[in-house]
Amino acid sequence: MNMIGQVAGIQNIGQTNGINTNNSINTNSNFIKIFEDALKMAAEADQVSKESGTELLDMTVEDLHSVIIDAEKAQLTLGLAVQIRNRVIDAYNEIMRMQI
Amino acid sequence: MGFFRSMDISASALTAERFRLDVIAENIANMNTTRTAEGGPYRRKTVSFEQIQKPFSEYLDTSFRGNGVRVSAVHEDPSPFKLVYDPNHPDANEEGYVEMPNVDIVTEMIDMISASRAYEANVTALNAYKNIAMRALEIGK
Numbered sequence: 001m002n003m004i005g006q007v008a009g010i011q012n013i014g015q016t017n018g019i020n021t022n023n024s025i026n027t028n029s030n031f032i033k034i035f036e037d038a039l040k041m042a043a044e045a046d047q048v049s050k051e052s053g054t055e056l057l058d059m060t061v062e063d064l065h066s067v068i069i070d071a072e073k074a075q076l077t078l079g080l081a082v083q084i085r086n087r088v089i090d091a092y093n094e095i096m097r098m099q100i
Numbered sequence: 101m102g103f104f105r106s107m108d109i110s111a112s113a114l115t116a117e118r119f120r121l122d123v124i125a126e127n128i129a130n131m132n133t134t135r136t137a138e139g140g141p142y143r144r145k146t147v148s149f150e151q152i153q154k155p156f157s158e159y160l161d162t163s164f165r166g167n168g169v170r171v172s173a174v175h176e177d178p179s180p181f182k183l184v185y186d187p188n189h190p191d192a193n194e195e196g197y198v199e200m201p202n203v204d205i206v207t208e209m210i211d212m213i214s215a216s217r218a219y220e221a222n223v224t225a226l227n228a229y230k231n232i233a234m235r236a237l238e239i240g241k
Contacts, residue, residue, distance in 0.1 A: 065114045065223075072230060073104055079237045087240075 035088050038081040042074070049074035103233070105166070110226040112152065112168030117219040119171050120147045124212045131203045134191040141191075142201040144177035177202055 049070040055061040123145050133142040150172035154165060179202045187196030 063115055063118060065118070066111060069107060069111050069226070072226075073107065076104075076230070076233050076237075079234070083237050 038084040042081040045074040045077040109168040113222040
């Protein structure tokens with residue numbers, strides 16, 4: 001549920017970027033933070049998945065399904081990270097296209 | 101992680117059903133075992149499940165949160181052993197009867213089907229969750 005709270009942070013872009021230029025640096029770091037968090041989660045899930053994969057090869061794994069489920073989790077979290085990246089880049093492009 | 105909870109619940113059920121299948125396999129494997137470490141023939145084993153209680157830290161939280169299932173205990177079936185007349189068997193008593201395990205292959209087969217179907221059902225639930233999550237990622241595309 002953490003992620004969704006952070007995604008909601010995207011909504012702030014409209015408010016902070018509109019008129020108040022003082023916040024531009026802050027907003028920029030927000031962009032990066034959202035993306036970094038998503039990527040960190042994906043990396044963690046991937047790491048868990050990798051570890052259970054190694055356990056599978058070692059034949060020390062207790063359940064086959066836990067390996068598959070870890071892989072599924074990693075895949076889903078990566079999907080989420082990619083979607084967040086897409087949203088962030090879309091928002092960035094939108095701002096860059098703004099007429100001056 | 102909260103949004104993987106349903107996956108974790110299904111995973112706990114998969115583990116429990118797999119354990120049940122282990123016990124059934126053990127019963128079938130020892131269908132003809134007349135000697136065990138406890139003495140006497142093999143006794144059929146059954147599994148009981150229990151709902152996983154929420155951790156102490158969540159006790160004041162009244163909202164529903166499933167935690168899944170786990171194996172609570174492995175029981176021994178107290179039903180009597182089958183007596184088979186076989187005077188040549190090394191474990192036969194004076195009258196020539198051998199005590200055979202109280203494992204009934206038909207019951208075990210039914211349990212096995214039940215366990216594997218339950219496993220399948222939980223895999224289906226897991227896949228349904230995965231599909232929901234994938235659909236959620238497609239929002240706004």
